[in-house]
Amino acid sequence: MVNFKKVDEYIMHIENGSIPDGMTFNEFAIDFYNESKVIPMSKYLRNSGHTSKMPKIMNTKKIGEILYDSEKNKDIVLTFLKRKGFDGIPELNYTVVMLVRKVELLDNWKKIASYLSSDKTIEEINNSTRCKLLPGEIEKLEDFMMDELQISEEELNWLLSKFSKINLDKELSKALKKLIRQ
Structure with a gap:
């Protein structure tokens, strides 16, 4: 059963760029994903008047999905992150949400690791992964x-x-x- 009150509360936190007290961003993103995964989010946001921050909300849900799936594939993700110089799954934030796309789990982690290592800016990373025109x-x-x-x-x-x-x-x-x- 979906707790719409909690989903709406989380959406307000995302719009304000905050997280609930006592939670890390990663915990918040995973909980938001789990609470809202059965909701057609774009339709729900349009109907409830939350369209101004729609990309941020949708991408926060995607970050939650990435973190949730990373727990299931922990060996693969941790091996990759260790090669990139991280001890474990890093604590993410609202800035990183602009990197994620509906692609493979490791592709998203490659972009996140590149950003957290300060190799490239978000714009440079997103531009480098765009496909060429047909x-x-x-x-x-x-x-x-x-x-x-x-x-x-x-x-x-x-x-x-x-x-x-x-x-x-x-x-x-x-x-x-x-x-x-x-």
Whole structure:
């Protein structure tokens, strides 16, 4: 039986970035996952008016699932974490929730370990794990841009090469932003 009062209380904690007294973040995330795992969370959040922090709430539930599944696969997870320099399952926080996705357990732990080791920022980790566009998706995006900007394919190629150069050069990027604000 789902304790909706407890789920709502936990959602309020997540929205406020807090955890209940006497609990660690890991314990809280696991308990939130166990209380809400049978609820279609996105639908429940929309119906109860909690849409402003939906990604944070959904990802906290996902962190709880990862921690819960890690307890079941403790040998595999602990072996991996020991190789990464951790003594056990590390204490997580609300910052880490932005890393998790619906992928394999170890893939999530790779991203979490990379962040906790201060190898990369959350943005760098998430950008490095994005899949490349399929040829059909590239073609649709090119067609959309040519239609919206009313330019030819040659002009689009010129524009993309310039934007590529601007993205790689911070000074160029800053200069362009200043010019656009004029």
